[in-house]
Amino acid sequence: MIKDERWEGVYTMEDSPYLMEVLTELRDRETDSIGFRKGLVKLGRFMGYEIIKTMEFEKRRIETPLEETDGIVVVDRRNVVIITVLRAAVPLMEGLVKVFEHARIGIVSAVRGKAPEFRVEMNYIKIPQIREEDTVIIADPMIATGSTLIEVLREVKRYGSPKRIIVLGVLAAPEGISRIKKEFPEVEIFVTKVDRELNEDGYILPGLGDAGDRTFGSPLKLSTLPQLHSFD
Ligand SMILES: O=P(O)(O)OC[C@H]1O[C@H](OP(=O)(O)OP(=O)(O)O)[C@H](O)[C@@H]1O
């Protein structure tokens, strides 16, 4: 991973040809939901490995079948809370838990409203107790205006004061990162890439479209189909 010099504590994966290839596939409009989900799982897993490079570890003396030798244990890897932001972060979490199998998991829903307010509604919130030795990883593929993550970060802080808070995303717009860093300067942000800008609807450009819809398909809007829900 490489540090993005525009902010403190922001890292991208542009030095990894493999992760750039996975990102290319995610961006490609020809990639279907199956391929899109698989790509998010890969990013969750391999970005998890990158996060471990920044974790503290302890030396440990062990015996092989032949003789004693020195080894290590990554202590922080056993103290992780993963917070998954529905919908699009579900496959990211699947990849992350392959790397942080001990992680306790919190789930929140967050729906972002229309431009220009981008009001965020969080109504499903199930977060475990957070301890001071924990590294909290908040998974959400898209950091656009930053509104969603700002709401989630405010909520997460009510559950305890962890050792570190890491936002794990796929794409971010510079505007979103700046807004998050303004309110939460200590939060670290790991993304695959920081894209160019946002369009007027709050979508990241060049981006990958609506991550939730790419992952799970577009939800049916019942309000547009009156005959479907008239129960007589
Ligand atoms: O940084 P922001 O401007 O808040 O935008 C980013 C959020 O928007 C998308 O969620 P959405 O509300 O579309 O839900 P979904 O994941 O279910 O599609 C995306 O998954 C992020 O959570």
Ligand SMILES: O=c1cc[nH]c(=O)[nH]1
């Ligand atoms: O580009 C974007 C921005 C917000 N949410 C998405 O799913 N995609």
Ligand SMILES: [Mg+2]
């Ligand atoms: Mg969406």
